[in-house]
Amino acid sequence: MLKDGSLVKDLEHRAEGALRALLMQVPAIHLENIEHPEANDDGVDLRAHLNVAGSPHVLICEVKGNGQPRFVRMSSLQLRQAIAHTESGATPLLIAPYLSMESQKICRDQGIGYLDFEGNARLAFDSVFVERVMASKPATVRRELRSLFKPKSAQVLRIMLRDPKRVWRITELATAAQVSIGHISNVRVALLDREWVLIDPAGMSLTDPDALLDAWRDAYEPPRGERFTFYTTQHGTGFDAAVRPVLGAAEEGGKVVLASFSAAQWLAPYARTGTHYLYVDDAGLGALRQALSLSSAAKGENVIVTRLSDRGPFLDAITPAPGIACTSPIQTYLDLAAAGDRGREAADHLRQEKIRWAP
16 A cells, blocks of 8 residues: 655545545535545545435545556455455545556456546446546656657567567577666566566566557657658569669678568558658668669659668568568558558558467
C-alpha cells in the first residue's frame, strides 16, 4: 500500500477529488463522507460512505501512483483481501493517475471498480452502473511509451519479436541486440510492468507480442536519418536487376535495403506503388546512386532514400529472395502502418501473412 509522505498525501487528495467529481454525476448517489484511514487499517487508502436511493453503501478504495498492469493486478488482490476483512458488501475501487486499456480489463476481470485522473471510470453495484472511456493519455505515459521504442530499446524488441517464445538470459540478449546489460534491464522493467514479458529462473520471454507490436505501432517514430528524393529511369524488372548488386550489407559497398512498400512487395505483395523506398548508410548511398544513375528531383521523384543514423533496421534485415535485402517484417509493418490509409491496409495484410505467432 501507499507509504507516508507529502507526495502520497497529494496523490490521495487528487484521488478524493476525482472520486467526488465522479459521484456527483450520479443523481442516485449521495456522498456522505470520505475517510482517510490510518496506514495500518488493512491497507485501505480511502473509504467512501454513500447513500444510494436510501440505502447505505461503502466504497473501499486503493490509490496507486502507478497504474501499469503489473501493479493493478497486485492491487486487485489487496482490495479483495481488504473487502474480506471489512464490510462484505462493500465495493472495491482502484484509483490511479492513469489506467491503460489493459489495466482496465484486469479490473473488470477481477470485479474491481476503477477510476483515473484522465476520467476513465467503471463503477457497478446494486442499481448503479457508471462506465466512461477517455481517448486521452497523460504526457508522461506518452513519453514512457516513446522511450520504450527509442533506437536502443527497439534493437532489443526486434530481437525478442523474432521468436517471442525464446527464453533469454540478460547477457545473451545484450550481445544479440548490441546494447548494454543496463539497457536490457531498463527494457525488462518496462515490459514487466506492462505484463508483456514473463520472468522465470531460466530468463525472460515475451507473453503478449501482439500487444507489444500494437503499442509500438501506435507510438512509432520513423528511424532517424536524412531523407533524399531521386528520379531513376529504371522500372520493374530493370530496377530489380540494377539494384540487386548493391543490396545487402557488404562492408566494402555499404548497406542498402529495400524498405516500406518496396520491402512489402517481396514479403507480402498488396499495394503497388511507382515509388521505390530504401534505407542506406553513407557508403550505401553512393553505391545506390551509381547503380541506378539517380538524379536529384525536387518533384516527380520515384526513389525515396533515407540515410539512417539509427542502425537498428539494418540489424534484422532479411533476404526474402536471392540478391534481395529488405527490412524485416516487423520494421516493414511499422513503416507501412505510418504511411497513411493505403499503407495501413498493406500493413494489415503483411501482419496477417508474415507476423503471426504460435499460441
